[in-house]
Amino acid sequence: MPSHDVLIIGAGLAGQRAALAAADAGASVAILSKVHPVRSHSVAAAGGINAALKPQDTWESHAYDTVKGSDFLGDQDAIEIMCREAPDELLHLEHIGVTFHRNDAGELGTRAFGGASAARTYYVADITGQAILHVLYEQITKYHETVDSYEEWFTTSLVQDDEGTCVGCVARDIRTGEMELFNAKSVILASGGNGQTFKPTTNALICTGDGIAQAYAIGAPLMDMEMVQYHPTTLTENGFLITEGARGEGAHLLNSDGERFMEKYAPNKMELASRDVVSRAEQTEINEGRGIGPDGGGLYLDVTVVPRKRTLEALREIVNIGKDFAGTDITREPISIRPGQHYIMGGVKTDVHGQVPTVAGLYAAGEVACVSVHGGNRLGANSLLDTLIFGRRAGQHAAQRSRAMPMPTTPTxxxxxxxxxxxxxxxxxxxxxxxxxxxxxxxxxxxxxxxxxxxxxxxxxxxxxxxxxxxxxxxxxxxxxxxxxxxxxxxxxxxxxxxxxxxxxxxxxxxxxxxxxxxxxxxxxxxNDDEWLKHIDISRNGDDEPHVTHSPVTMTQWEPEERKY
Amino acid sequence: MAEFTLRLRRYDPESGEAAYWDEHTIDLEPHRSVLEGILQARARFDGSIGIRCSCRAAICGSCGVRINGQPALACHTHLDQAMKGARDGVIEIEPMGNMPVLKDLIVDMDAVHWKKVRRVTPWLINKEPIPEREYIVPHEAMVDVTQSMACIQCGACVSDCLSMEVDPLFIGPAALAKAYRFVGDPRDAQHSERLNDLAQDPHGIYDCTHCFKCIEACPKGVAPMSQIMRLRRISGRDHGIVDANNGERHEIAFTNLVRDHGLLWEAELLPRSYGGDSWLAKFGPAAGRELLSSLPVIGKALLRGKVTPMGALKAHKLPDEDLQQVKRIYATVEGRDEAERYELNLYISGYDEDMEGAEGPPPDAAAAGAQGGDGGMAGAESGQPGQSPERSPSR
Amino acid sequence: MKVAYWPGCVSRGFTPELHGSMAKVAPLLDIELVELDRASCCGAGVIAEHNQELADTLNARTFALAQQVEGAELMMNICSTCQGAQTECQERLDASADYRAHVNETLGEHGLHYEKGLSNKNFLWLLVEEMGLDELRSRVKQPLTDLRVGPFYGCYIVRPTDRLGIDDLKPRDTYLAQVIEALGGTVIEYAGAYKCCGFPIITMNKEVSLKQAGRHLGDAVDQGADCLVTPCPLCHLNLDLQQPLAEKAVNRTLNMPVLHLPQLVGLALGLEPKELGLQQHIVKPTSVIDWSTSVVAGV
Structure with missing residues (x-):
């Protein structure tokens, strides 16, 4: 039976970052994933990663933007941690080899993103997720002596001991069909979201909510599950993602009258208002008959206003997506988009160390988890950050927790x-x-x-x-x-x-x-802040029915206010 | 909606039987992908069809297969496009080549592809000291290595590699492109060590047969072969590595023979590739061994009058005035120091037409148009700069 | 048709029968060859591997010389490798005005200047696109009836397709088969038609190189080809000159004649095998000569 200090399920950004952090903290680590790690859905994150790294920027500004973006549902202690630790995490990524875009002086350069009061999104063309994921996998390869990688292993259950502590998992080797019991002192779930419950979705076929359901099954509470993000720009054709980076670079949204309709909904930030605001505006335009296309179900995203050279260098991937999947050269004509399911803010409830409150030994990080840093709405380029910060923190904490423990015995x-x-x-x-x-x-x-x-x-x-x-x-x-x-x-x-x-x-x-x-x-x-400024938690309490409870939102320095962009 | 018939290569390792063909007719709009077609067949008719897939948008690299014999991502190939290559009106889908098949369209990438990636020390070895903030590196350098970073590890290039087909030990296009990602990265401390390792390996950078298959196969524009050629260039020219495989010697002998004669002198090229860049090389032991093993061929060539002794011993040469021009070009271009070099990479620079924002052909059409029949020798005929009728009128 | 003719190096070196046969065939097709005898080696990708700008400049010089030929409609080559290597350089030169100016500055010393948009075509492309297959067919004197010919393209003339302008309108990767048919021959399909002959690594990994050549030749034998035809003299070196060694590498007898494209065209236009230099090949083209004799006897 494979036994490790820390067992990580899922090998996207959160899982790989957790593995590396746990290994750095001296733990023996296994990372287990139903797909090869570089196939994980983090690979599809396009636009970038936020950090208040520029001298004139502050983490408080980043945190405030995030709180406001969350519609004040985000837990401010967690948001503060994420934004405060972001610059160091970004520099760490740079040091291990991520090929971030540079400005003319050779320093890290940024692009603008939605809901942000400063340009603080760092990026690699529009393959930021891919670039970071592949570089982390380079490191996993480098760490092959301390990190055992189980690639193409499908987890079927989390395993608890008699006290209810999570002590491992059962998984199936997809290649042979063999089932195996994995024994561990701590288990970190990093298996992503459940976008496939929607059709269409920008999410990959593997995003089926495995970890959320597995934790839920053994009594972990789920939080903010009602908060489902619709991304403002997915291809009308087939629901594929067009990065927010396009609007970050200056692209416009137009209705069938050729009107830049965001003027009506967010006169200041326009296309770069938060995603919930822009998606809602689009849906309103569509519902009121100002959509485009045969069924009026789309709107125009006009990238032609961005200089071509810039588009071809910084938005290379969506130029290809437009060409290959919609037959549109986005550098020369607008492309038809619509809001589409993209991300879930909710997930397995955790504290700021990634620990699941009611199940000892169990951690969660990334989209599977809800810390909650995104609250009612996630800002673009905050999800990569979330995976890395809380993946690392969970890895470190789990390694520490495991240090003084004997290896538990896992029931078969x-x-x-x-x-x-x-x-x-x-x-x-x-x-x-x-x-x-x-x-x-x-x-x-x-x-x-x-x-x-x-x-x-x-x-x-x-x-x-x-x-x-x-x-x-x-x-x-x-x-x-x-x-x-x-x-x-x-x-x-x-x-x-x-x-x-x-x-x-x-x-x-x-x-x-x-x-x-x-x-x-x-x-x-x-x-309605009086009644609903609180989280909704869903638990199974040992049966198959969802039970609803509420929990307070943690506030540190920002009181709720009217939200305008 | 339209009907398409897919012919899938099936293999069930548990059945004890050989691979076989399995046909399904699916119903989708023509611009939908082959992957969607396969998934429809799986959903409607046979859930046991094995294929790796995830993102559906050519970014996760899971669904590498061969469609009508050509390597491709199933999600990145439209059904109507695939129909064009279908020989008998049926779209044929097989697992990738050069890797063992595990089941149906699923191959063992770990046994081949990932093993080779691990071979090239695929992680950054930091230049010390690691700065407190970011490394300061040129914008162009980061774009340049991002071309290799764009690799999604789908294995399409490995599937089609003609060197690997004959020499399974060849490190191969994907892993060598990965190697360039570090050699081209100014933050890496071991360029020389990496290059020496890859140059000396008999299955390394000099084992690439320059067949362009990987460039053609790559769905992401990584151009692995071009990265291999850059590894060779940097290895020999910037790091002075002379490998045991005659790679660098061959390159130098070729380049210098053209400098000295304007044309290639084959009879002299071979011995110099083995023995070094001098007329005396042919008398060296390495060249001697090689010549000896080639004696039957040389004998036959002489016998058939294909090669005359005089022809072999004496180079054909350019007229003097032209040879002087060639030599001056060498002096100018080879004389540039590293800072003055102009090594155009179209992946970074793009094409003028694309940058002008006017009505111009897309890159592919531009490349084709460059030698298309209609334009003729435009420059020569018009005698005016940039008046090619096929090109952007706005310049 | 008048063309600026670039024969390449090998056609005048180790495969002199290629240049010779082209010279014999051209007048029969009303092609006037103005030989670019001042141009230098294309570099075959090897010079570019050493110094990209050097290769680009040498080829820009060749292009400039071609553009000086009065009344020439285009530049024609007879070597897949020249086609590929030169097209790669031309792609860069044509893509960037800045780079073109930089290269032209070097050429300027010699009073030369390259204008973008040169048309440079292999003899194969010229046959199909400029002359046309109907015209070619009408000039055939001895159709290659019953001659089973395997096409061997050479990598440089079929990949990468976008750079080489291969698409639905110009399916240049089918031209060899089309020409064989137009000449009255039978096209043999076999696994090696688009593969690499192995020549580029003959000095680096001789065993692998020869195995590549041996396999393709073997595949052609297995499919019943009488001979192969190739537009690439470098492929010819590995497939013909090295065939005795390739036989050892794959441990089988091959005995597969390999013809240069102009030789095959010449045969159909009624030229004698000897006039076309077939006897200079290492592998005796017995099957082709037998065919030729039987046709003549039949007449």
């Missing part, structure tokens, strides 16, 4: 149960629905009812549908009976994760009877 019952569960799925007769069909229905339904604008009726329909689909999923069948790369059976397990997390989102959205950040209730269109 969970391994047996998971084996039986998988065998049962494989053995199901072909009388139920296909997995893919259920997944499709879930995504389409969520995107209809739990999107930019929500109301009680739509949310009730959503909850009803999720319950029905959960029922359907218990008899859904698969085709693959093999063990080697049986992706089919993994898909069935992922579907279960998606349904659990979708339910938490719907329940939280029903609960919050106000409009704040990404949650806009047409039946409760105002923000």
């Amino acid at each position: 019952s969970r391994l047996r149960q998971d084996l039986e569960h998988i065998d049962a799925i494989i053995a199901r007769d072909r009388s139920g629905r296909r997995i893919s069909e259920i997944k499709d229905e879930l995504g389409t339904m969520m995107n209809r009812n739990v999107a930019v604008y929500r109301d009680a009726d739509g949310l009730a329909t959503a909850h009803e549908t999720v319950r029905r689909l959960k029922e359907d999923a218990t008899t859904a069948y698969i085709d693959d009976r093999g063990t080697v790369f049986n992706q089919d059976v993994l898909g069935a397990i992922e579907l279960g994760y998606m349904l659990d997390t979708a339910q938490a989102t719907v329940v939280a959205a029903i609960e919050r009877k106000e409009s704040r950040g990404a949650q806009f209730r047409t039946d409760f269109p105002e923000r």
Whole structure:
């Protein structure tokens, strides 16, 4: 049985950063991921990473922008930590080899980003996530003696001892189908979000909420799950992401009248207002009949106002995406975009060290977690920062925690149960629905009812549908009976994760009877600080039903105020 | 919507049977990707079809396959585009080459690709002292290595590498492009050590056969072969590394023979590549061994009158005046010091037409137009600078 | 048609029969060759590997000389490697006015100047795009009936496709097959047609180089080819001159004749194998000569 001080599940930015930090702190580390680490979804982050590094910038300004961006739902102690530690983290990345853009003096250069009062986004063309992820993987390779990398291992369950402490996981080697029990003193979840519960989404096919559901299953609370970010610029064609960097470089948004409609919604920041504001403005334009395209469901993003040389150098990837996936040369004509599901602010509730409050030994960092630094709405280029800061902190804390501990003994019952569960799925007769069909229905339904604008009726329909689909999923069948790369059976397990997390989102959205950040209730269109300046926590408490509680927002120095851009 | 038939190469390692073809007809808009087609087949007909995939947008590098024999990302190839290459109206999809197949379209990248990446010490070895803030490095240097950083490790170039096909030990295009990412990075302290390692390895930078397959295969414009050629250039010219594989000697012998004769003198090139850049090289032991092993070939060539003794011993040469011009070009260009060098990289600079913002052909069309038939020898005919009819009118 | 003709180095060195056969074939196709006898080696990618600007300047000089040829419609080469190496240099020169000016400054010393937009085509491209296959067909005297020919393109003339202007309108990577058919021959499909002959690493990794050549030749043998045809004299060196060693490397008898493109065209235009220098090849083109004899006998 593999035994390590720190076991990390997920190998995107948060997971790899945690692994390196834990190894630096002297721990023996395993990092386990259902895909090869460089395939992790962090690779798709395009625009950049925020840090108040310039001498004239301050971390307080960055923190205030983040608090305001969160619509005052973010926990200010956590936000302060993130913004204060950002400059050092950025320099660390530079030192280990990230090829950040330079200005003419050879120093790190920045671009503007949404919701920020200063240009503090550092970047590598528009492949920032890829560049950082690949450089971290270079380091993982360098650390091969202290970090064991289990690539293409699929986690099926977190394992607890008799006291409820998390002491490892059960995972399946996708390549051979073998199941293995992993033993660890501390477990860090870094397995990303659940974007696939929406269709379309900018998220990769692997973003199925595995870690959120696994933690939820063993009693961890989920927080801010109603806060789902719709990115203002996804391709109308297929939902692919067009980086906010485009607007950072000066691109305009236009409606069918050729009007720069953001003037009406955010006269100061215009296209660079926070994402929830811009997406809502777009949805309003579309709903009021000023959209473009055959069904009026899109709007124009006009990049032609950015100098071509600049576009070709700094937005190379979206030039290609436009060309390859929409047949549009964005340097010469506007491209059709619309708001699309992109990120979840919510996740497994943690403290500022990444610890999950009710489950000892369990940590979470990155999109799987909710610290909460993003609150009601995440600012662009704060997610990479979140993964790195809290990934590192979780890695360091877990290593420290493990130092004085003996290796726990891990009960094997969970391994047996998971084996039986998988065998049962494989053995199901072909009388139920296909997995893919259920997944499709879930995504389409969520995107209809739990999107930019929500109301009680739509949310009730959503909850009803999720319950029905959960029922359907218990008899859904698969085709693959093999063990080697049986992706089919993994898909069935992922579907279960998606349904659990979708339910938490719907329940939280029903609960919050106000409009704040990404949650806009047409039946409760105002923000209501008196009643709702608080987090919504969802827990399972040992059964299959979501239970709702509330917890306070931590405030340090910024009182809620009206939010204008 | 349109119907497309996909012919998938299937392999089930547990069945004990050989790989086979499996056809499915799917229904999608023509500009949808081959990956979406495969996923539809999997969702509707057969959930056991194995393919790695994740982002769907050509950034995660998971879905490298061969489509109609050509390496590609399945998510980055439109169905209608794939139809053009389909021989019998069916889009043929196979696993990538040069790597063992694990199941269906899934290959063992770890056994080949990642092993080779690990071979090139793929992490930055910092130049000391590490500054308190960032390293101050030129803007261009960072853009330059970002070309290699743009590699998504999809393996398309490895799949198609013709050197690796014959020599599985060849370090290969992806790993060598990765190596350039450090050699080109001013923050790395071990350029010379890295280059020496890669130059001396018989399966290193001089094992690339210059076939352009990797440039053609790469979906991200990394141009691995160009990075390999830059590694050679920096190795020989800037670090003076003379490798045991005759790579640098060959390069110098070739370059200097053209300097001295204006044209290539093959009979002299071979011995100098083995023995060093001098007329005496052919009498050196290395060249001697080589000549000896080639004797049957030389004999036959003489016998057939393909090569005459005089022809082999005497170089064909340019007329004197032209040779002097060539020599002066050498003196000027080779005489530039490092700061004066002008090594144009179109990945960084882009094409004039693209930078002007006027109506001009996209890069691909511009390159094609450069030798397209219609323009003829535009410059010669018009006699005026920049009056090529195929080019941007705005310059 | 008058062309500024760049024969390259190898066609006048180790494969003299290439330059010779081109000279024989040109008048039969009404191509007037004005030889660029003042131009230097293209560098074959090797000089560029040593010093990119040096290769670009040497080729800019060649292009400038070509542009001085009165009445020439374009520049023509007979070597895939020249085509590829020169096109790469031209791509850079044509892409950047700044760089072009920089290179022209060096050329200016000699009163030379390169204007962007030169058209430089291999004989193969010229046959299809300038002359046209119908015209070529009409000039055929002895159709290559029953001659099974495997095309061998050479890397430099087929990759990278965007640089070489290969697309749906100009499928230059199919021209060799089209020409073989136009000449009346049968095209043999085999695995090696677009692969590398191995020549560029013959001095660096001889075994791998020869194995590459040996495999492609073997594939052609297995598919029943009578001969191969190539527009690249460097490929010819590895496929023909080195064939005896390649046989050892792959441990099989090959005996596969390899023709230069002008030789194949010449045969169809009615020239004798000997006039085209076929006897100078290392591998005796017995199958081709037998075919030629039988055709003549048949007539």
